[in-house]
Amino acid sequence: MDSMSAAQAREMMIYVADVIVESKELLCEADRNIGDGDHGIGMAAGLERCRDELRAREFTDVYDVFFTSGRTMIRTMGGASGIIFGMLFHAGSRNMPSQSEIGVSEFSCMFEKALTEIQAKGHAEVGDKTVVDALHPMVVSLRHSSESALPFKEALRRAYLAAEEGKEASRHYVAKVGKAKALGERAVGFPDAGAVSLSVIAKAMSDWAEKNL
Amino acid sequence: MKKLINDPRNVVRQMFKGFVAMHKGRFRLLDEVNVVVKSKLDPGKVGLVIGGGSGHEPLFLEFIGDGFADAVCQGNIFAAPPPDVILAATKAADRGHGVLYVYGNYAGDNLNFDMAAEMAEMDGISTATVRVMDDVASAPPERITDRRGIAGDFYVIKIAGAACDAGLDLDEVRRVTEKAGNNTRTMGVALSPGTIPGIAKPAFELPDDEIEIGMGLHGEPGVRRGPMEPADALVDSLVELIAADLPLKSGDDVCVLVNGFGSTTRMELLICMRRALERLDQLGVKVYDAQAGNYATCQEMAGVSISLLRLDSELRKYYDRPAWSPAFSTRGLFQRGTLVEDSGCRC
Numbered sequence: 001m002d003s004m005s006a007a008q009a010r011e012m013m014i015y016v017a018d019v020i021v022e023s024k025e026l027l028c029e030a031d032r033n034i035g036d037g038d039h040g041i042g043m044a045a046g047l048e049r050c051r052d053e054l055r056a057r058e059f060t061d062v063y064d065v066f067f068t069s070g071r072t073m074i075r076t077m078g079g080a081s082g083i084i085f086g087m088l089f090h091a092g093s094r095n096m097p098s099q100s101e102i103g104v105s106e107f108s109c110m111f112e113k114a115l116t117e118i119q120a121k122g123h124a125e126v127g128d129k130t131v132v133d134a135l136h137p138m139v140v141s142l143r144h145s146s147e148s149a150l151p152f153k154e155a156l157r158r159a160y161l162a163a164e165e166g167k168e169a170s171r172h173y174v175a176k177v178g179k180a181k182a183l184g185e186r187a188v189g190f191p192d193a194g195a196v197s198l199s200v201i202a203k204a205m206s207d208w209a210e211k212n213l
Numbered sequence: 214m215k216k217l218i219n220d221p222r223n224v225v226r227q228m229f230k231g232f233v234a235m236h237k238g239r240f241r242l243l244d245e246v247n248v249v250v251k252s253k254l255d256p257g258k259v260g261l262v263i264g265g266g267s268g269h270e271p272l273f274l275e276f277i278g279d280g281f282a283d284a285v286c287q288g289n290i291f292a293a294p295p296p297d298v299i300l301a302a303t304k305a306a307d308r309g310h311g312v313l314y315v316y317g318n319y320a321g322d323n324l325n326f327d328m329a330a331e332m333a334e335m336d337g338i339s340t341a342t343v344r345v346m347d348d349v350a351s352a353p354p355e356r357i358t359d360r361r362g363i364a365g366d367f368y369v370i371k372i373a374g375a376a377c378d379a380g381l382d383l384d385e386v387r388r389v390t391e392k393a394g395n396n397t398r399t400m401g402v403a404l405s406p407g408t409i410p411g412i413a414k415p416a417f418e419l420p421d422d423e424i425e426i427g428m429g430l431h432g433e434p435g436v437r438r439g440p441m442e443p444a445d446a447l448v449d450s451l452v453e454l455i456a457a458d459l460p461l462k463s464g465d466d467v468c469v470l471v472n473g474f475g476s477t478t479r480m481e482l483l484i485c486m487r488r489a490l491e492r493l494d495q496l497g498v499k500v501y502d503a504q505a506g507n508y509a510t511c512q513e514m515a516g517v518s519i520s521l522l523r524l525d526s527e528l529r530k531y532y533d534r535p536a537w538s539p540a541f542s543t544r545g546l547f548q549r550g551t552l553v554e555d556s557g558c559r560c
Contacts (some may be wrong), residue, residue: 028412035418036291036431038409045222045289074328078288078295079266080321083328121324178320181359182351183432 002151003101004213009065010054012208014038015052020044020197020206027200031193034180039081039193046077046085065207066093066110080178084118084131084194088201091117104155107200108142115139122177126166129175129187131194138202156206159173163202167195214408214415214513221411225267225289236539240277245307246298249277250284250305257431259286259377259386260306263315263370264290264299265322265362268409269430271540272366272509273316276553279541280536281374281546282315290409291416291431293321299329303338309340311383315373315390317362320342341387345369347399347520349458350427350435363430364472365397365511367541368522368532375531393528398459399472401518403428403435407475407511416511426450430474430511444481448488451519456496463497468532470520471503473508477517482506485517501529508540 002011014139020027020043027040050072059065070090071108092110099106115135124130141162145155170192175181218224225247233242233249240249247267254260263273264286277285286302288294293316294302303312316322323344330340346357347365356483362369372393376386403425406415417432419425424447427435436454455461471486473479482505493500501524510517524532535543 032326032414032416036409037412037414038291038416041409041412042292044290075295075297077292078298078321078325079292080319082292082295083321083324110377121327182361182429184434186434213275 003103004062004107005101006059006062006065009062010211011212012060012205013065013069014051014054015208016201016204017047017054019200020047021051023200027118027193027197030191030196033190034175034183034187035193039197042077042079042081043085043197046073046082049073049076060100061098063093063096065098066090079198080122081194084122085197086116086200087117087121088135104150104152105146106140107152107155108139108146111139111142124177125161127173128177129170129173129180129192130177131192133173133192134163134171134195134198134202137162137166138198153209156202156209158166160199160202160206163199167191167199170195214413216410218410224410225287228267228270229274229287232539243301246301247287247288247294248284248286248298248302248305248446249274250302251277254283254306254308255378256308257310257382258308258380259310260303260308260312261315261370261373261377262286262302262306262312264288264294264302265316265319266293268407268512269509270445271507273542274362276367276538277536278368278536280371280378280473280534281538282370284376286379288325293353294327296328296332298327300332300336302337303329303333303340307338311341313373313377313383313386313390314340314342315366315370316344317366318346318358319361324420339383341383343369343373343387343394344392345394345397347394347397348427348429349398349400349454351429351433354458357553361429363399363401363434364470364518365399365522367398367470367508368468368520369393371536371541372528372531373523374536375534378534378536380533389527389531393522393531396459396523397520398455399518399520400454401435401472401474401516402426402447402451403432403474403514403516404441405515406432407514409512424516428516429452430509430514432511444484445488448485448519449492452489452492452496455519455521456498459521461496461498461521461523464499466501466524466529467493467498468501468524469493469503470508471505472509472518472520473507474514474516474518475507476513476515477507479505482517485519489519502532518547
């Protein structure tokens with residue numbers, strides 16, 4: 001199966017929301033290590049609202065699924081993560097012509113746009129100990145999968161592995177952006193909480209694809 | 214931690230409702246968003262919108278009023294409000310002359326307020342922004358724009374409110390407010406952490422016999438962790454760090470705020486105040502006005518911060534402008550030393 005329909009995208013995002021809600025404590029703990037420990041609360045609340053919006057109606061446009069998810073997160077979450085994770089889904093789906101299904105190439109483009117916008121607004125590069133540490137390798141992997149015409153399932157599996165690797169690499173970095181910035185060397189050894197969330201999201205998408213695509 | 218709350222998910226909304234009900238008629242609470250707005254807004258003036266994460270009360274919520282903010286928006290505990298919430302506050306505060314945003318310099322606040330400003334622009338509302346970066350401990354002077362906003366928010370909001378109230382235009386309000394920000398510095402010392410409602414573990418850890426100089430309002434690390442010391446020694450460290458940073462010189466005029474983080478007793482605040490005034494006097498600095506109290510808190514965090522606002526004649530004019538908010542009022546204040554000459558008591 002080389003495409004994802006609007007109905008499938010909706011199911012996948014509902015599954016992502018389920019997993020984030022279940023991961024609330026894990027994400028709080030990740031944040032407590034080098035932040036104030038509330039990342040999981042915001043993410044769980046935001047994805048819960050997102051899930052409500054997705055369940056409330058049927059979708060015929062794939063981009064509308066991601067736009068609705070991202071816009072709901074921006075509107076309801078607050079904090080840096082509301083904007084950052086909202087843009088993850090919103091930046092690449094906003095102003096896109098309606099599509100009943102998309103392939104790996106369109107999916108890859110969507111996250112590439114998100115990476116560009118997140119980097120621009122957050123002023124973050126790889127190595128700054130932010131979500132970019134996991135998102136950048138994920139986007140590189142998706143682009144490669146698209147160029148190699150890999151099936152969706154495999155593209156999402158590789159995207160997750162890349163995000164996970166990037167998240168692990170963020171352990172070694174000194175934070176240059178965000179609240180952990182002030183920690184300096186004390187933050188080394190812990191992954192960035194945003195990168196942890198991104199890895200959880202990427203794994204949820206891959207797990208869903210494994211069973212359903 | 215035992216807390217007088219109901220469902221932890223509703224703490225912010227229930228706090229806003231309690232605040233508005235207490236001041237029946239004076240403020241209104243917007244539907245569905247955590248925004249309070251003054252019921253009566255003077256026409257023809259720039260609007261002042263302040264906000265940030267919840268859990269630091271009375272900041273920001275209770276700095277609304279005459280000569281203070283026109284609207285306040287808050288997010289969840291320690292989380293910036295979403296852009297849509299800030300936009301609702303912006304629309305409510307705008308009287309056709311634009312809106313000034315004043316908030317603490319944190320990544321989350323910057324992202325959300327900037328997006329709100331873009332949305333306001335699309336709706337035809339001009340905005341300007343002053344980010345408060347008074348926390349000396351959070352970055353060295355060469356990276357001053359990396360500094361966070363803490364209790365010094367109070368002075369910047371007071372001056373911004375006065376500038377709006379005086380009828381200045383948006384550019385002038387921003388200029389005066391930036392000047393207040395540039396002359397405001399804060400240093401704090403944390404004794405014990407606060408906890409987020411509904412979360413058992415404290416937001417950070419600090420051993421019983423240790424203190425941390427410069428720790429932020431969310432437990433961000435400071436400049437030095439060490440053993441507990443007497444109040445005077447700690448206050449001296451804070452005053453000296455600020456004095457070196459501004460830098461303060463003999464003959465300067467300042468306002469002093471001794472701020473408690475939530476569970477610090479009034480007794481401790483006044484003991485610290487006594488020493489801060491002594492130390493400033495030794496430095497030849499003239500204290501124009503002084504307050505002690507809980508202005509910017511972090512739940513039941515213990516500790517104290519000292520903020521100084523260095524005055525020139527322009528800032529003094531706006532500082533003196535009568536103002537009222539639930540957290541601070543100029544009514545009943547008198548300029549220090551005008552009623553009784555300083556007795557020179559050195560206890």
